[in-house]
Amino acid sequence: MSVGIEVLIVDWQRVEAAAPDDRGEMLIDAAFGDGYSDDLFEHGWSWSMQPGEDWYGRYALRNTLGSYKPHFWAGHRWDHMRDFVEPGVRAAVDRFK
Numbered sequence: 083m084s085v086g087i088e089v090l091i092v093d094w095q096r097v098e099a100a101a102p103d104d105r106g107e108m109l110i111d112a113a114f115g116d117g118y119s120d121d122l123f124e125h126g127w128s129w130s131m132q133p134g135e136d137w138y139g140r141y142a143l144r145n146t147l148g149s150y151k152p153h154f155w156a157g158h159r160w161d162h163m164r165d166f167v168e169p170g171v172r173a174a175v176d177r178f179k
Contacts, residue, residue, distance in 0.1 A: 091138065
């Protein structure tokens with residue numbers, strides 16, 4: 083089993099302007115639609131090549147395949163430093179645990 087980590091940045095106003103039921107498909111198309119490469123070792127920024135589709139970009143992180151270990155260690159380290167972080171940041175990060 084392997085893990086690919088990708089970050090999708092979007093023009094949030096454009097996403098909010100879409101009908102709520104259409105937003106999920108809109109984001110999936112942005113992340114994995116035309117022009118998406120399924121090369122498991124791809125990394126870096128990719129941008130849509132379609133006219134009028136300049137509202138999103140995708141970043142595939144290098145060396146994230148093959149193990150969940152980095153996710154484990156990130157959570158483990160968060161547990162050790164959590165008490166030293168501002169309450170607002172703790173609340174924002176804790177919801178992902």
